[in-house]
Amino acid sequence: MSAHAVIAPLEPTNSLSVEKVLSVKHWNEHLFSFTISRPASFRFRSGEFVMIGLQGDNGKPLLRAYSVASPAYAEELEFLSIKVEDGPLTSKLQQIKEGDDIYLGRKPTGTLVTDALKPGRRLFLLGTGTGLAPWMSIIRDPDVYDLFNQIVVVHSVRRVSDLAYREWLEAKLAEDPLVDSVAADQLSYVPTVTREDFHTRDRINVLIQDGRLFKDGAAEPPRFDPEHDRVMLCGSMAMIKETAELLEELGFTEGSNAQPGDYVIERAFVG
Incomplete structure (x- = not known):
């Protein structure tokens, strides 16, 4: 049996x-x-x-x-x-x-949706661990590429083997029939590993502070711009709290389904 x-x-x-x-x-x-x-x-x-x-x-x-x-x-x-x-x-x-x-x-819900963000040029999807999941949904949605010129997926994990969907992301969704052509031009993937050797080995907030988070956006300034950038956060409480505070200091406002803003977190997961 x-x-x-x-x-x-x-x-x-x-x-x-x-x-x-x-x-x-x-x-x-x-x-x-x-x-x-x-x-x-x-x-x-x-x-x-x-x-x-x-x-x-x-x-x-x-x-x-x-x-x-x-x-x-x-x-x-x-x-x-x-x-x-x-x-x-x-x-x-x-x-x-x-x-x-x-x-x-029977009733899906949440704030990690483009409806909760103001229009912008760059969309940053910052996730740790399984916080990558909503980003996999968003980057396979053709409408997102009409809303933003550049989409940056940042995934921070402890070990290299925790980088779920890595090959697909590195290939910029090359075999996805609906978004492969636009993703090739507009999608960037920034994986980082904190506890094993890897080409990027730092927490997300370090990548923000030293500018590596923005390396693929050469035409834009190597920093967050509240006028044109929009940010979604999902994952560890520490990352969300630290990054949200940083964004607020830069003049970003938190959005919701009722009042779109410059960045969003999933309050249902935060407590």
Whole structure:
């Protein structure tokens, strides 16, 4: 028999649908991504998050907010997750296999969307760890390339193997039929690793301060400009707090769905 436990079928609720796991990719022992079926009625904006989960030990849904990593037009929904050995949900979620049932919330939401930003020229997507997920959704959305001249994805992780989607990002989405041509001209990728040897080995805030974050934008000043730059932040609390303070000092204002601004964070993840 398979070591994979047989789980009773999940039942949908008013707030949750039951979807099928379509694929699972384990990047390393700490990180995995997976795709699930998408209901015909499910609509979301690139960058939003939704509740997903499994059945808990008490028989009730065990849920957590996850950013959708697939673009808004995709037929499947993709997610990126860490593995926590004793995590209430991730200890179970990391064992999912193709064909398993999974809960999906019916109402996606969030502020990591272009609607929450004022118009601008450069869009900086700064993420640590699984904070890359919403950026994978946004950079595969053709509309984003009409809104900004340059999109810069910055991904900070501890180890080289944590650089999920690295080959795809280094190739500037070369095989994506909807955005490959515009991404080749407008997308920049800045990976940085903090605990292993790598060509860039610093935290995001160091890259901001010494100008390396802006190395691909030679036509622009090597610093943040609140008049033309827009910034999204997702990942560790420390990075978000430190970078948000830096942006505020430069004159950036935080945006929301109700009042677009110069930068946004996901308040649902921050607390």
